[in-house]
Amino acid sequence: MRPQAEDRRDYFHGGHFLCPGCTGGTLWRAILQVLGKNCIVASGATCSNLPLSVYPTNVEVPAITSSMASPAALLSGMRTALDVLEKKGRRKGKEKIHLVAIVGDGATADIGLATLSGAAERNVDAIYVCFDNEGYMNTGVQRSSQTPMMAWTTTTLTGKEQQKKNLPAIMAAHGVPYVATATAGFYDDLIHKLARARDMGEGFRYIHVLSPCPPGWRFPESKAIELARLAVETGLWILFEMVNGDLRISYRPKERKPVRDYLRIQGRFASLTSGQISQMQRDIDEKWAKVPE
């Protein structure tokens, strides 16, 4: 059975300013479904902040928006403040307050990497969710370090030349208790990982969620979940979790679909040559040859 908020209420509401077909709404709903009302959200200048940007907001929990570089610092400050209130006996209620950040890939992997690394190194008691739509989307689709190689953006008109930075691996190298990858296309797996992060106890927990973006990736808005699934079924996006250093692959496609199936739906890969597609397929095959059984 899916873990739920204790009173089974939905703390995320529609009527938000995310684009039609955006997987951000699915992610917000999943997070609040699992953490319930005893949480405070930290966000930054990213699309994932849109449900907070107009009053009344679309969420029924306290939430704070920071500058792009600072959501992880916000988590650190809030946890310290809560600890002080607790020590002074000024906190009412005994239930744990979960702190969670929902932050875009550019803010996470590029502009806010220093504060993220600092919070992870101090093992701050909080959950950090990266909403990875593979680019600076709300400012008009510029490249980020999470944009995949060969993808079109408005700043990589002939395709990005660099690799996608492996942020989950960087977070794992911090030695934090929990690192996982997820996507809205595998909703039960996403819920499981959020619940695992919630129930693990103290420490810094990081979940990196691949999040298809219709205008940024140039695909019809009805295809977002299909693409999120294809990213996994082609083997491009590997679902795993690492609990206290132990790696578990959480989904192994029985037979990987060709990466072409994933690419052809997206306008950002429209100018790839068959040679480039074959290269991408070889890269995926090589990556899977190294995945532990």
Ligand SMILES: Cc1ncc(C[n+]2csc(CCOP(=O)(O)OP(=O)(O)O)c2C)c(N)n1
């Ligand atoms: C230090 C800083 N640089 C640039 C900006 C302008 N800016 C605001 S949002 C944004 C894009 C954010 O990208 P990402 O974090 O991936 O979130 P997305 O919009 O894709 O969800 C940028 C560049 C800013 N707010 N702060």
Ligand code: SF4
């Ligand atoms: S630009 Fe992309 S990520 Fe941002 S709200 Fe629209 S669909 Fe979602």
Ligand SMILES: [Mg+2]
């Ligand atoms: Mg982004």
